Amino acid sequence: MSRSELIIGFYSSLLGLLVGLAVGVPVGKARAERLFSQRSEAVAQELAAFTATQFRHADAAHARAAVELEIQTLSQIDRLPAKYQPAPPQSALAAAYARLGMIEESAGNAPAAETAFQRARSLQGQVDHGSPPTDEQLRGLVRHQDEMLVKVGE
Amino acid sequence: MRFPSLSRGVHVALLFVCHFFLGAIVAVWATYQYEQSHWLASLSREQGRQLLSLRETLLVSQTLRPATTGAVQRELSQLRTLRRGALPEAQPILDMRLATAHATLASLYQNANDPVAAAAEREAARSTLRGIGWKTVSEATLDELATRRQASAGVKQPR
Numbered sequence: 438m439s440r441s442e443l444i445i446g447f448y449s450s451l452l453g454l455l456v457g458l459a460v461g462v463p464v465g466k467a468r469a470e471r472l473f474s475q476r477s478e479a480v481a482q483e484l485a486a487f488t489a490t491q492f493r494h495a496d497a498a499h500a501r502a503a504v505e506l507e508i509q510t511l512s513q514i515d516r517l518p519a520k521y522q523p524a525p526p527q528s529a530l531a532a533a534y535a536r537l538g539m540i541e542e543s544a545g546n547a548p549a550a551e552t553a554f555q556r557a558r559s560l561q562g563q564v565d566h567g568s569p570p571t572d573e574q575l576r577g578l579v580r581h582q583d584e585m586l587v588k589v590g591e
Numbered sequence: 592m593r594f595p596s597l598s599r600g601v602h603v604a605l606l607f608v609c610h611f612f613l614g615a616i617v618a619v620w621a622t623y624q625y626e627q628s629h630w631l632a633s634l635s636r637e638q639g640r641q642l643l644s645l646r647e648t649l650l651v652s653q654t655l656r657p658a659t660t661g662a663v664q665r666e667l668s669q670l671r672t673l674r675r676g677a678l679p680e681a682q683p684i685l686d687m688r689l690a691t692a693h694a695t696l697a698s699l700y701q702n703a704n705d706p707v708a709a710a711a712e713r714e715a716a717r718s719t720l721r722g723i724g725w726k727t728v729s730e731a732t733l734d735e736l737a738t739r740r741q742a743s744a745g746v747k748q749p750r
Contacts, residue, residue: 442599445599445603446602446603446606449603449604449606449607449610450606450607450609450610451610452607452610453606453607453608453609453610453611453613453614454610454611454613454614455614456611456614457610457611457612457613457614457615457616457617457618458614458615458617458618459614459618460611460614460615460618461614461615461616461617461618461619461622462618462619462622464615464618464619465618465619465620465621465622465623465626466622466626468619468623469622469623469625469626469627470626473626473627473630476646479646480646483684484684487683487684487687490687491683491723491724494720494724494725494726494728494732495723495724495725495726496724496725496726498724499683499723499724499725500724502683503683506680517630518629518630521630
């Protein structure tokens with residue numbers, strides 16, 4: 438193999454490598470972002486469905502544990518950069534706090550219910566960019582979420 | 592040794608293509624690793640581990656198979672194994688899946704005219720659901736769980 442053939446081979450390989458890197462980086466970035474975003478969304482949906490079922494059937498302690506896990510997980514998702522969030526979780530978080538308020542209310546724990554509703558009002562107020570919703574509107578948000586989850590499960 | 596002109600061209604093209612694929616694969620892998628570290632860095636180490644672990648557990652337990660007795664029994668066995676190694680937070684969700692599998696099995700045994708096995712599976716489902724705080728578990732609720740599981744088996748789950 439002559440020197441000129443070696444040089445041509447070297448530059449051809451180098452060019453191939455550079456073009457491959459240039460093509461691979463945006464593809465890898467887009468796929469990773471989509472994957473992590475779907476991962477967050479799937480966890481949130483799964484937990485919302487589980488919480489809604491526990492809310493319907495379980496006692497206050499187990500329903501509370503489920504909603505607290507949902508709140509904890511949604512708060513983690515909220516800390517992720519926006520590109521990894523399919524949708525900002527504030528509205529789902531507001532619904533989860535409202536659900537917690539309803540659980541505490543039915544368990545006769547009025548101060549804890551008020552704290553949860555207050556948090557839900559503040560979060561939903563951020564989403565709507567207006568006046569904070571009433572407790573009845575928050576209950577409607579929970580009922581709406583349950584209806585959607587039942588439809589998804591059907 | 593000198594290559595003839597055509598062979599030399601093919602040789603150069605092959606070198607280009609091989610290195611193109613090598614570069615593309617390395618770039619996709621490295622970008623994925625970078626994005627993953629960025630994703631994890633935005634959470635604390637423990638939170639990231641918990642979120643990933645929760646997702647993996649839920650993903651594995653979601654692989655629903657068509658409702659045949661053998662398939663549901665394998666699913667039950669897989670769920671029990673998964674539950675043993677799962678985070679405590681994920682265990683009630685897996686219990687719900689276990690109860691759903693028992694309810695499905697009960698419905699299959701009922702259709703196969705085996706009321707004794709169906710009753711045993713229904714009792715297993717009830718006992719699992721009571722363990723996650725269910726106050727009452729009616730026949731209708733168990734049927735609803737079985738129907739939902741069978742409907743979901745045909746639906747592609749998000750990864």
